[in-house]
Amino acid sequence: xxxxxxxxxxxxxxxxxxxxxxxxxxxxxxxxxxxxxxxxxxxxxxxxxxxxxxxxxxxxxxxxxxxxxxxxxxxxxxxxxxxxxxxxxxxxxxxxxxxxxxxxxxxxxxxxxxxxxxxxxxxxxxxxxxxxxxxxxxxxxxxxxxxxxxxxxxxxxxxxxxxxxxxxxxxxxxxxxxxxxxxxxxxxxxxxxxxxxxxxxxxxxxxxxxxxxxxxxxxxxxxxxxxxxxxxxxxxxxxxxxxxxxxxxxxxxxxxxxxxxxxxxxxxxxxxxxxx
Ligand SMILES: NC(=O)c1ccc[n+]([C@@H]2O[C@H](COP(=O)([O-])OP(=O)(O)OC[C@H]3O[C@@H](n4cnc5c(N)ncnc54)[C@H](OP(=O)(O)O)[C@@H]3O)[C@@H](O)[C@H]2O)c1
Numbered sequence: 001x002x003x004x005x006x007x008x009x010x011x012x013x014x015x016x017x018x019x020x021x022x023x024x025x026x027x028x029x030x031x032x033x034x035x036x037x038x039x040x041x042x043x044x045x046x047x048x049x050x051x052x053x054x055x056x057x058x059x060x061x062x063x064x065x066x067x068x069x070x071x072x073x074x075x076x077x078x079x080x081x082x083x084x085x086x087x088x089x090x091x092x093x094x095x096x097x098x099x100x101x102x103x104x105x106x107x108x109x110x111x112x113x114x115x116x117x118x119x120x121x122x123x124x125x126x127x128x129x130x131x132x133x134x135x136x137x138x139x140x141x142x143x144x145x146x147x148x149x150x151x152x153x154x155x156x157x158x159x160x161x162x163x164x165x166x167x168x169x170x171x172x173x174x175x176x177x178x179x180x181x182x183x184x185x186x187x188x189x190x191x192x193x194x195x196x197x198x199x200x201x202x203x204x205x206x207x208x209x210x211x212x213x214x215x216x217x218x219x220x221x222x223x224x225x226x227x228x229x230x231x232x233x234x235x236x237x238x239x240x241x242x243x244x245x246x247x248x249x250x251x252x253x254x255x256x257x258x259x260x261x262x263x264x265x266x267x268x269x270x271x272x273x274x275x276x
Contacts, residue, residue: 007073015074017131018156076101108141111142
């Protein structure tokens with residue numbers, strides 16, 4: 001692992017998910033300093049994970065203190081706080097530090113402007129399956145990132161799943177697919193579960209039928225070397241029952257609906273970036 005010491009500024013669901021992946025890969029917890037807003041959350045994470053945890057509530061300079069001596073700084077606060085947190089930390093950042101943000105909509109240019117000129121920045125977009133080590137993360141480099149630093153960012157996110165490197169212009173588009181994607185999948189699960197209940201299954205049985213079907217089908221897709229279309233065709237006998245159901249789904253033009261949904265997400269990302 002290229003990382004020597006890491007600071008994680010903001011350790012809520014995403015910060016903690018990546019921290020857990022890093023520790024599970026064997027990274028030494030004594031080389032990690034994290035920050036949170038509340039003391040209770042800092043104490044809990046220090047107890048559970050054995051890291052040094054500083055709370056802004058009791059230590060207003062926590063972000064600046066945490067980054068001192070770190071070669072990698074992961075910023076996982078809400079987007080609205082990213083630039084403010086970087087400005088707090090700027091004075092104590094190592095000259096050759098790599099700053100990696102997971103915040104939606106915050107550009108590398110705005111982060112580069114908040115840190116000293118020698119500090120490199122990477123922007124990323126992971127998704128919530130990071131919590132179970134099955135994330136897909138997109139990463140884009142700022143203007144000062146060396147090949148070794150890119151390798152470091154890849155290594156960090158590979159501890160929680162798969163990583164794709166892409167130009168920054170594409171990161172909002174990636175966000176509409178894999179960033180928001182888990183919500184689309186959960187929504188499909190919710191809707192099919194309602195249909196199962198309408199068919200007369202009790203709530204818990206309906207949930208089990210649908211959740212296991214999604215989990216089983218995606219596991220089958222991963223394990224086989226066949227396309228989703230080929231696997232679908234295997235379930236769809238000519239003139240059988242599945243064929244009737246799929247015909248109804250096709251009439252609803254799901255592909256167009258997904259295009260509309262992802263376009264709406266992209267439009268909102270642009271609004272957020274322009275401060276709306
Ligand atoms: N969740 C997702 O699906 C997802 C996906 C991709 C990217 N992201 C990005 O991840 C970032 C964090 O999201 P999240 O869902 O993990 O949020 P979250 O659970 O609310 O976590 C935010 C963390 O920041 C801490 N915090 C608040 N103000 C702070 C400050 N000034 N300095 C240091 N720490 C501070 C909070 O402390 P307390 O614990 O004490 O409240 C908390 O630990 C966002 O920028 C988001 O865009 C999230």
